[in-house]
Amino acid sequence: MALKFPIFMDSQSTTPADPRVVEAMIPYFTEKFGHPASRNHSFGWEAETAVDRAREQIAKVIGARDPKEVIFTSGGTESINLAVKGVAEMYREKGNHIVTTAxxxxxxxxxxxxxxxxxYEVTYIPVRPDGLVDLETLRQAxxxxxxxxxxxxxNNEIGTIQDIAAIGRLAKEKGIxxxxxxxxxxxxxPVDVEAMGIDLLxxxxxxxxxxxxxxxxxxxxKGPRVRIAPMIDGGGHERGMRSGTLPVPLIVGFGRAAEIAKAEMAAEGERLGKLRDRLQDMILSSVEEAFLNGRPDRRLPHNLNISFAYVEGESVLMGLNKETALSSGSACTSSTLEPSYVIAALGASAELAHSEVEHVGARTIEVVKRLRDMSPLYELAKEGVDLKSIRWKAE
Ligand SMILES: Cc1ncc(COP(=O)(O)O)c(C=O)c1O
Structure with missing residues (x-):
């Protein structure tokens, strides 16, 4: 099967909607257009039922006991704002200190x-070189x-997965x-708010x-009952925590996506992990001084983040961006890999995903090697010059 360019390898920025998700959403734009807070007619009831179903589907994928614990927002950014500002305002009398990471x-x-x-006072605790939070550092903060x-x-760049259950136990012990x-x-x-001791997610x-x-x-x-101050006031939707008419089609799509993820996550994770490992092996075995960032045994299955010494991350990506969509982190080259299961659902074969990985691997190796050939830094390093000893500017 012929490769189609550009190949999308930036799934930690966003993912395409699964066609099954789009299919579930469509009727809620047109014939099922009711307002879920309209209590007096069937249009409203129909919309409310759809929202409740989505709440259940999302509760299931995060292990929440009660779907009522799921509050809809406009996305991750708003949820984070609501959680952190909401707690800060609600518990102001109790304290003014927040601990987070860098x-x-x-x-x-x-x-x-x-x-x-x-x-408010905020402590930004550092993480270990592998991206993990050190529990003792957290305890001391x-x-x-x-x-x-x-x-x-x-993490959205290196994919490191925190030991959130251990952090949850510490939070519980301290009543935070x-x-x-x-x-x-x-x-x-797998995410489970109960097993992981998460109060807000x-x-x-x-x-x-x-x-x-x-x-x-x-x-x-329950255990404990967490209260948050709302950020958006209005009609009192979402049990007063987030007012505003709910975007029913989007919510229906979100619920369906959660349902699909719950059913397919294990197999999908295994498949993506294998593809990622293949790409990683290709690059690390062919390019010297290429370093894997993060924690190999505790990272998202579709994540790959590699730094290439002596070349600029942006230059590597520029050399690849006509045919591949990758991304770079702030200080190093990062690339996330996830041939999507949507593409697979569209009928693309496993071979295609493999060919994509082979192609991206080969091209990455080629571009890094070409940039290295032009890099004076690399030449100096090869000659044994200690780059740290060089004074770059007259002081
Ligand atoms: C770790 C992390 N938090 C929050 C967000 C923000 O989510 P949204 O784009 O839905 O606002 C993102 C988005 O990529 C993310 O990666």
């Missing part, structure tokens, strides 16, 4: 920065004013609310083959 996604970091400007620990479950940004994890790896549909513009915040109702 590797959170921008939404979490920027919310914390804003709260700092409003009198907690004070008697700490009201929230907010940590991402899986735990928020997990599980945006990259839900639908990709943010997720988004567009990273699990659902539509863009819809997400959810899980808010624990």
């Amino acid at each position: 590797i959170e996604q921008r939404a979490s970091l920027d919310v914390c920065k804003r709260l700092e400007r409003h009198g 907690i004070t008697d004013k700490t009201i929230l620990i907010s940590i991402m479950l899986a 609310i735990l928020h997990a940004d599980a945006t990259q994890a839900v639908g990709k790896i 943010s997720c988004t549909a567009h990273l699990m083959y659902g539509p863009k513009g819809v997400g959810a915040l899980y808010v624990r109702r």
Whole structure:
């Protein structure tokens, strides 16, 4: 089967909607257009039933006991804002300290920065070189004013999966609310808010083959009952936590995506893991001074993040971007790999995914080698010059 270009390998930025998801959504744009809060007629009831079904489907994929614990938002960013600002406002009397990590996604970091400007204190704990939170460091960061620990479950660049259950146990022991940004994890790896001791969880549909513009915040109702102040006031929808007419078609799509992910996650993870490992082996065995970032045994199955010494990440991507969609992290070259199961559902064969990986691997190797041939830094390093000893500028 012929390869189709460009090949999408940037599924930690977004994913296409699964055709089965789109199919489920369509009737809710047209004939089933009711407002889920219209209590007096069948159009409203029909929409409400659809929303409730989606709430259940999402509750199941995150292990929530009660679908009522799922609050719909516009996406991961809003869920994080609602969780962190909502707790900060609601528990202000109890304390003003939040603990998070240095590797959170921008939404979490920027919310914390804003709260700092409003009198809150935030500790950004460093992570270990493999991207994991050190529990002792976390324990030491907690004070008697700490009201929230907010940590991402899986990182969006290096894919490292935190030991969130251990963090959950520590939070419980200290009586502190735990928020997990599980945006990259839900639908990709098993997530269970009960087993993991998570009190608030943010997720988004567009990273699990659902539509863009819809997400959810899980808010624990029991053991403990977590309360959050709303960010959007209005008609009191979503039990007063998030007002605004619910986007029923998007919610239906999100629910269907969650249902599909729950059913197919295990097989899909195994398939993607094998493809990722093949790409990783190809590159690491052919390019010297290429380094794997993150933690090989605790990362998302579709994630691959490699740094190439002596060449700029952006140049590598520029050399590849006509035929491949990859992305680079801030300080190093990062590439995420995920031949989508949607493409497979469209009838593409397993061979196609393999050919894509072979192609991307071969081209990456070629581009890095070409850039290395032009790199004065690489030449110096090969001659045995210690690059750290070089003074680059007259002082
Ligand atoms: C870890 C993480 N958190 C939050 C978000 C934001 O989610 P959304 O794009 O739905 O606002 C993303 C988006 O990629 C993410 O990767």
